[in-house]
Amino acid sequence: xxxxxxxxxxxxxxxxxxxxxxxxxxxxxxxxxxxxxxxxxxxxxxxxxxxxxxxxxxxxxxxxxxxxxxxxxxxxxxxxxxxxxxxxxxxxxxxxxxxxxxxxxxxxxxxxxxxxxxxxxxxxxxxxxxxxxxxxxxxxxxxxxxxxxxxxxxxxxxxxxxxxxxxxxxxxxxxxxxxxxxxxxxxxxxxxxxxxxx
Numbered sequence: 680x681x682x683x684x685x686x687x688x689x690x691x692x693x694x695x696x697x698x699x700x701x702x703x704x705x706x707x708x709x710x711x712x713x714x715x716x717x718x719x720x721x722x723x724x725x726x727x728x729x730x731x732x733x734x735x736x737x738x739x740x741x742x743x744x745x746x747x748x749x750x751x752x753x754x755x756x757x758x759x760x761x762x763x764x765x766x767x768x769x770x771x772x773x774x775x776x777x778x779x780x781x782x783x784x785x786x787x788x789x790x791x792x793x794x795x796x797x798x799x800x801x802x803x804x805x806x807x808x809x810x811x812x813x814x815x816x817x818x819x820x821x822x823x824x825x826x827x828x829x830x831x832x833x834x835x836x837x838x839x840x841x842x843x844x845x846x847x848x849x850x851x852x853x854x855x856x857x858x859x860x861x862x863x864x865x866x867x868x869x870x871x872x873x874x875x876x877x
Contacts, residue, residue: 685803685815691853692758692796693819695826697846699834701790702827715828717782722824724787729800729816733809736801747805748871751864754798758857761795762850791823795853802860 706714740750803812826833834842 681807681811682815685807685812686818688799688803688856689796689812689815689819690822691849691856692793692799693791693823694846694849694853695819695823696833696837696842697849698790698823699826699830699837699842700839700846702786702830703834705786705790717786718824718827720782721786721791721827722820724783725792725796725823726817726820728788728792729796729820730813732797733800733804733812733816736797737804740801746868747802748864748867751802751805751860751867754802755857755860755862755864758795758798758860759854761793762854762857765850766847766854791820799856 702718706717709717737747740747800812800816803815837845
């Protein structure tokens with residue numbers, strides 16, 4: 680059960696199906712070998728950046744004097760803004776095509792490992808611990824890699840509208856998760872204030 684409490688928020692933040700149209704636009708004109716190279720670069724970059732953030736994130740927060748509750752509220756607000764932006768965004772914001780040498784950016788970061796994922800990871804570590812979150816992250820990145828590797832097939836099955844719809848639903852769920860993070864952070868802060876007064 681704990682695994683799914685980590686897996687689902689990360690899955691929503693990564694949004695592999697919703698990223699298919701962007702990935703296809705970014706890799707337009709590349710052959711299969713180049714596309715695999717771009718995807719491999721992207722997945723490795725996303726994994727390294729995510730793990731580094733997971734390992735160092737809490738130390739940085741402690742150094743700055745920021746509590747987990749503070750980060751949950753700020754992170755939840757940030758997630759909410761990002762999800763709202765994607766929900767109301769237009770196709771005019773589409774990415775420009777890239778060559779096969781820059782899969783790390785923007786595919787690895789921020790397409791796969793964006794601010795939403797990094798914020799989600801740090802909050803989840805505070806609740807469920809590093810090992811469980813790492814496992815859920817790894818499974819999600821493998822799933823994202825499979826979805827993007829077969830992006831053309833999935834796009835044909837779902838259609839452009841279907842991919843966009845899945846992405847919008849994922850962003851709606853992400854907005855709800857963001858509200859949950861903010862609520863938990865507020866509850867923790869209020870509990871600390873109450874304990875201090877008593």
